[in-house]
Structures are given as C-alpha cells and as structure tokens.
Amino acid sequence: MSHPSLLALTTSLMLLLSAAMPAVAADAPAPAAAPKTLRYAFRVAETAFDPAQITDLYSRTVSANIFEAPLAFAWMARPVKLRPATAAAMPEVSADFKTITIRIQPGIYFADDPAFKGQRRELTAADYVYAIKRHYDPRWKSGNLYLLENAKILGLSELRKELMAAKKPFDYDREVEGLRALDRYTLQFRFGEPQPRFLYLLADGSFTGAMAREVVELYDDKIGAHPVGTGPFKLTQWVRSSKMVLERNPGYREVYYDEQPPAERPDLQAAAKAFKGRRLPMVDRIEVSIIEENQPRWLSFLNGGHDMLDELPPEFATIAIPNNKLAPNLAKHGIHMERYPRADVSVSYFGMEHPVVGGYTPDKVALRRAIALAVDVEREIQLVRRGQAVPAQSHVGPNTWGYDAAFKSEMGEFSRARARALLDMHGYIDRDGDGWRDLPDGTPLLLEYASQPDQQNRQLNEQWKKNMDAIGIRIEFKLAKWPEQLKASRAGKLMMWGVGWSATVPDADAFLELGYGPNKGQANHARFDLPDYNRLHQQQRVLPDGDERRALIDEQKKLMVAYMPYKVHVHRIFTDMTHPWVKGYHRNIFVRDFWKYVDVDMDEMKKRTAK
Template identity: 20%
Template sequence: MLKKKNIAWMLVLMFVAGIALAGCGGNSAKTANGGKVLVFAQGSDPRGLDPAYVDDGESAKIMNQIYEGLVRYKPGSTEIEPLLATEWSVSPDGKEWTFKLRKNVKFQDGTPFNAQAVKFSIDRQLPPQRKDDMPYAAFVYDGVKKVEVVDDYTVKIIMEKPNAAFLANMAMALAAPIVSPAAVKKYGDKFVEHPVGTGPYKFVKWDKGQQIELTAFDGYWGEKPKVGKVVYKFVKENSVRASELMTGSVDIMDGVDANDVKTLESKGIKMIKSPGMNINYMGFFTYKKPFNNLLLRKAISMAINRQNLVDYLYQGNATVAANGMLPDFIPGYAKDIKTYDYNPEEAKKLLAEAGYPNGFEFTAITYSNPRPYNPVNGEKLAAAIQAELAKIGVKMNIKSYPWKEYKQVLFDGEGDAYFYGWIGDNGDADNFLMLLDSKEIKDSLNSSKYANPKYDALLEEGRTTLDPAKRVTIYHEAQKLIAEDAPWVFISHSVDMAAARPNIKGFALHPTGIHWLDVVSKE
C-alpha cells in the first residue's frame, strides 16, 4: 500500500514538473515588485464575484482582495477595526448606527467612494430591491429599515430593531462589502463576473475552470500590495495542489489533506494551522420523507462513529462536534449539551420502532472538491458514512457534484440527505445557529428546511438582546432544542490548514476562512 502511494506521488510530481514552466506561476507580463506573481491554489472556481449574490468561501477569499467594507476584522481575531469607515457610533437603543467615512478613496473604475455608494450597496439588498438569490442579505442586514446619507462622508443606518451582531456582520466578506454603483449599473447581471471595489487588488480576467487574475490597484488609498499580481488557480485534487506547491508552480494552497502534511513538511513547505471556526455535517431534508421522521434522524446519527471518522479521515486535524454546531471558543458554546452518541444497537431499535426493522434505502448528495471544514472532500466522507450505515442495514446511495453544480442541486433539494459545512463569518453564535432558522429557508442558508417556532423565537430574542450574558443563556436553550431534533449529524470541527513555500512571508489564515494577500511578500 505504501509503495503504491509513493509511486503515485512520483508520477504526479513528474507530471507537474513537466508543466510547471508553462503554469501560471511563470508566465504573465511584468508587474510591480520585479514582476513577481503570487499564485494561490484552491479547490474550485468561485460561484461569483458580486458579494450580494454568493454564499461560499471560494468566492469570499477572492472578493476579499477586491472589495472592502465599512469595517474589518483584525488579523487573527473577530475584533472589529476601521476600514472604509474611520469611526462609528450607535444610539442607546441600538437602532441608529452612524458611520464617518474615509475620504479620498476611489473605486477601481476611478469613481469616488462616498456615502451615496454605501447607500447604494445596502439598498440593493433591502426590500423592495432585494432578490431571492441574494443569500446573505437577510442575515447581514437583519433589522435594517433604511439608509440615510447625512453628507458625502457620513451615513446613518436606521434599524427597525436592535441587532446585537450588526457591527460584526458589517465586517463580513459576503453582502457587506461596498461595490461601485457605476460598475453595477454598467455590467448589470454580469457584474458577478466583473467586480469593482476599493480594495488593494483589481480584477483582470477569469478563465473559467482554470484561474482568476488580479493586479495591484495603483489608486489604492492604503499601503500598496507587496506583490503586484495575484493568480488564483483552481485545482480540484488536494494531492495535485500539494505537488504543484512542492515544484513551485504555486506559492500557497489551502485545503491541505491530512495525508499530505508530512510529505509537504519534509520538502521544506511551511504548514499554517489555526483552530477552525467551522462545522462539518451531514444534513437531513427534514421537510419530506423519510427524514421528516425524528426516529430515523436519531437512528442515522447513532449509527455513525464520528470519532473513527475524525481519526481515520482527518488524522488529528479535527475534533468531534460532540456538543453541536458551535466550536468551543465561540461565546455561547454549551459544553453540557450532548448530541446523539455512537450506539449502533440503539440505532437498530429506533429503525424498528420507526417501522423499518430491516433497514431502508435513501440517497445523499455530496460535493466532489475539498472544503476547509472537510479537506478530504465530500465524496470520501460520504463513502465512509455509507460503510457505517451498511452495518445497521441502511443503504445510502451517493450522488456527487462539482461545487458550483452542487450548490444548485442542494438548493433544489435533490435526494434525501446531503453533506455540507459552514465557516463562521463573524465569531457570533447567531452566525452558526441561524443556519436552522426557518426564515433562512427562502435564502437557502437553511438547507435542511428545518422549522421549529420555539427555536426561531429563541434566535430572535438572542439577536435583539444586547446583554452578552443573557444572550448566552438564550443560545444554550436553542442548542438544546437542536441537539434533540437532530436535523444534522454534527460530525467535526476541522483545523484550518494552508501551506506555503519557504520564500512566502506574511501569509496567515483568519478564523472566518478569508485571508489578505496584499500583506504577503514573495522573496
């Protein structure tokens, strides 16, 4: 087995070495900093590059180089610091937020950034302009009534109700970034492929299925990027990305397979690790048969040995999500709440009680590429769980799709169950718990289409409560409901991992899954 793996690695390395000189790392016109090009390899194309219309990390990582919001997260944490807003204040009742804006900032199309641009970016995501395919709008702007331009560099956001997480939401890479009004009007529906923001890098071109090219924005208001050109290269297989990293065809990669860590380190590659603000799960379509039956959801949950999955698939680079969806460092995490533990004999009893003494058959959909919360990819995870369920007489059929196609079939509700995950956006408990809020069904974030009025009421109470201690108590009760109802099998929290060549300096992972490449140098 070991010999076969070594031979496979050698073949991959020989292949990659043969094409490395033709790869994107060694081409291109001269750019700033001596013509250096920084190549980042990720698992798939983004779904798009308009922050109002996407909901995935592959999109967020790239958009974070192009756009900026009013505020941003500090490196390494979810504390908030100024960005396009230099200062802000909130009224005592939490219903009026006033932002003072940075002056002398331009969008990458040369148009000025001002309060009118902020109003435009938010207004298009509020009713009546909001569209059904704006997945994050309802979440980020929850409670927002209207936006008022006080003057060219002051904007006021009026809330219908307080939102305890609002400022953290405004730092997110999805929905919150400010877009060029002129570019949106120019490109219309095609703006999703022609992004224009105020960030340190501007968009050049997108070769679908291959790469996206960015170049340093000469008119950027802040410190100029250390490398003049960035290429995001799309390579589905973890092992191929790792091979290209070792040969120098790419400079940085994410989605590192646990099986490749030792090999990479032996070649002098730097591993970057941080605790993952994520959840890896198997979801049930709770609104239709067979998984509208709680007994079946509990049976499947008890039939899966999550510790074995973590040990076998992730080799110490993940932890079992024993207490539900929240990572243990999120305020509101409830360590005293337990999800359904591995108990195959009890699972069989539940199957019989539900009317399936000889088991049953269902279809689960999954994704073919790696994800930060599941770096081995959805197919491997699904296959491992398929084997577990066979032990109690349950046959799980698997249908796999590339990432972009997968998002659509998931939204359409194909099959009976699905594999998915979540990367926290802002460090707030609500950002995880809202994934099962019934009002997020329409916006596609609640993929299970789970609905529990008591749970919804608790989340609403938590959002509008400004006292942190009271919010924790509310969220503990919400997590207890979810643990009992089992709309998901809570599998694991993955350690965030990336890898970089030794000549790359300054690259760091952020808990939200994004990164900043303008601070990265290539020596």
C-alpha cells in the same frame, strides 16, 4: 476509501517526492522577474463575484480583496478586533443598539472602469446604501438577505414585500428610514430592535462592500464577472472554474502596514516590525487556480508551482505533518506551516421538507437520530480526515462567542445498538425479507446523499455506506460539482448533503442561523422550522453578550440535537503551508482580504529554484 495497495503506492510516491524536493525544484522553470506574484489554488470552484449573489467561501475570498466594507478585522489582533477600513473612525452606536452612524473617508476611489467614462469615481455613503439595497432586490436572489432582514433595518423588508406583491422592480431611489446617506460621506442604519453585533456584518467586503450603481447598470446580468470595488486588487482574468488573476489596483489609496500583535506572539511581533510602514498591497499580482483533487494540488505546491497551500489535504497529513509537526525534510527547505482550528462545522443535513427524512413527528425524528447515532465519527476522523478534526457536540463552532468546549450531547455519540433500537421501535424494519429496512408503511427506505466527485468525498461516501449498511439502511450517492449541488440545495431539492460551514464573524449567531426558519434556502439548507427554536433565536440575538444570552444559545443547541436536522460531524483543524519566499503570512480566520498583507521575495524564490 482507496484500495490499500493504491494508498501504499501514493504514500511511497509522496515520500520520494518530499525527499527529492531540491531536484524537483531545480527542474522547475525560473519564475519571471516581475511582477511580484502570489500563486495558490482553491480546492472548490468559485461561482461569481457579486456581493449580492455570493454564498460560497471561495468567491467570497476573491471578492473580499476587491470590495471594501466600512470596517475590517485587524490582521494581527488576538483576540479579534474591529477597526475602520473605508470609515474615517469607528461608528457611533446608540446606547440601545438601534442606531449606527458611520462617517466614510473622503478621497477614496473605485478602480477605473468603462462605466465611469474616464472620470475618477469617488466612494460615497450612497454607494453603501445602494449595495445593501441590492440584497433586497429579488432579481439578485441574495443568499445572505437573511442576515439583513433578521437585523430589522427599518423599512427595507417592507419595501421589498410591497414591490414584490405589486410585481414591480425594486425601487432603489425610494428612501427608507433604516438605511440613509445623511450627506455625501455619512451613512446611517436604524433598526426595529437592538443589534449589538451588527458591526460584524460591516467588516465583510464580500457581503457589505460598496458598489457603484453605474457599474451594475452597465454590466447588468454579467455583473458577477465584472467586480469593481475600492479595494487593493482588481480582477483582470477569469476562466470559470479554472483560473483567476487579480492585479494591484493602481488607484488604491495610501494604506500602510501598521499592526499591533499581542505580546505573547513573538512570531507576529517580528512580522509586524519587519513590515511596519510598508505600503499595501505588497504584491503586484495574485493567481488563483482551481484544483479539486487533493493529490495534484499537493504536488503542485511541493514542486514550487504554487507559493502557498491553503488547507493541507488530510490524506497527506501523516507525510507532511507527522504528529502534527512539520516534517523535517519540509522544514529543511524552509517551508512554514500554520495549523489552526477554523470557526467551522462539517455537517450532513436532512431535508426537513423531504417526505423520507423530513418532518417533526416522532417517527421522523427517530429516523434522523438513528442515522446520526450510526455515524462513526472517530473512524471518519482517523481514516478520512487523518486526525485533522475533533468530534462536534453541537452546531456551534469554535473561535466564536457562545461556543462551549465542555458542552456534551447525543450529537457526539456513536451507538449502533441505540440506532437499531430506535429504528425497530418506530417501525423501520425489513418487511419484505430483502435484508434492508423499509419505511413504517412498507415502502422501501432509500437515502439519497448529495456529494462531489473528488477523492475525499468518495472516501467520506464509503464511510457513510459502511455506517448505513451496519444498521440495514440503503444509501445511494448523487454526484455533481459543488456549484450545482449548492444551487439544488438552495432550492430545497436535496434529501441529504454533506457540507462545511465557516463563520464570517466571531459569534455563535453565524451557526445558530443554520436552524432559523425564515432562513430557509439561505443559511438554513435543511429548511428546519421549529417555533421554539425560532423564538429562542429571536430572543438571544437582541441581547448583549452575557449569561442570559449564553443560556438561550444552549437551549438552541439542545433543540438541534433533539430534532437532528443536521448531523454535525466535526470541527476541522486546518494547516496552511508556504514556501520560504512567502513573507508575512499568518492566518486570521476572520480576515479574507489577507493578500495585501503578504509579500513574496522574488530574489529568494529565484535562489531556491535556480539550477
């Protein structure tokens, strides 16, 4: 936590800036008349833009606006609803959920690229076959392969294993039963077991978006820097970990704004009426910066340097949204806020293969449970997250089928007395008199927690230090940039790490995958591998939604609480903000490709920022 005097100074500065906002805006340079541009900042750096390699939210957001999957989540549907994107209609799904057939619209084209040698390149069903096969190619080390392998697409996992055993390159030309282009525009999936929710995976362009083989073969290992899709935008500039610029894809087909919001949402009704019939996308250019520290990101938005603020930094919540209402001085200047719970969990994981905190024996389980019990989540919420979160009771996040707000467990309990008792009972005592607990064999007990060098993580680390000091456990922090920690985590090299996990689909399975053994190094960063959990996971995922599936999900939650491979801290509540010249922005947590639905009124921007 920052020094109290520094906090007071920062708060005074924010209040002063907010009160003086018209003068600040007046001093800003007038924006260029054209092109129509949406500007904002990510708080974490991207990695690259290859759907076969992406595992982070920020790279996914960019890629989802470049690549297109066959389906999409409707922008204004509440509750969420799937609709065709490049598909000509909704897929045909067999009664046993083992076959899905999709007809792709003719006349859709990839953005122009040198790989096409001056010819327009039409999207075909074979492009989806190729793009999905790339996840099975060991060369690309797909972090999302588990989603496809768990679906049991007939023949693909077997092909991967055969070629890996023979040490041969992946054979993209070998046809498999489970993934075929039946003709130029017809794509078919066949599964070894029922897949009632597989269609959700076909609504994420950053994962199952179509790719042209000739583009991948031209750029080879640099494909992550050369994304070429059929979507509304194309990448025109990329300064790694600094700035991304995307421009309207001039070859994007004719798609028009046509949304059907629910009757109980008059704000969505008004936007749908105002934009109906507009051709998408409505802006010409997107500029995304990377600003990792919260204060400069907040100030850039206040000063008009950015048009929207994606995720209000928690430390400014009391200034910007006191009592979770937009501050009057911000409302006076037409700023719009959108506050919402994401399908999200914020967790600290324990490396289950690590000799200190891993393992399934009673003493190791007791250590993890004691550490989790000692974490004062309410204090974390108030001091670090400024009230913008709620305590979590399981690893399943809200806004998904299978989440139960009434579910209570030890995951949400804070008891240092119980923590100390567990440690004492299992031999984690101070054996050398230095004031710190040791391992049962007498060697020092030292936790190493991976983190990032930004202000919020520094504050979270301070809370961890206080929590562990209170029960006599030493803890040190291993700092590195987020992409570096991600790489180390996937390789199983971290003892502990604190991260957020957001669902891409409105189903609990997105969170249940965190504990499934075969997902080690992918979704399962803790590398938890418990046969009982794995069995339950296999059973529930082939069932349609209903009471039987819900009961199995509850059992999975309980096992995760009992073995504690993850300490789930909170479900975060987010607030986005936009200046009044940004029109049509409404958060749908499952729609990453929202840029095409947003407009920027350049005349209003000039009027409000002119001297």
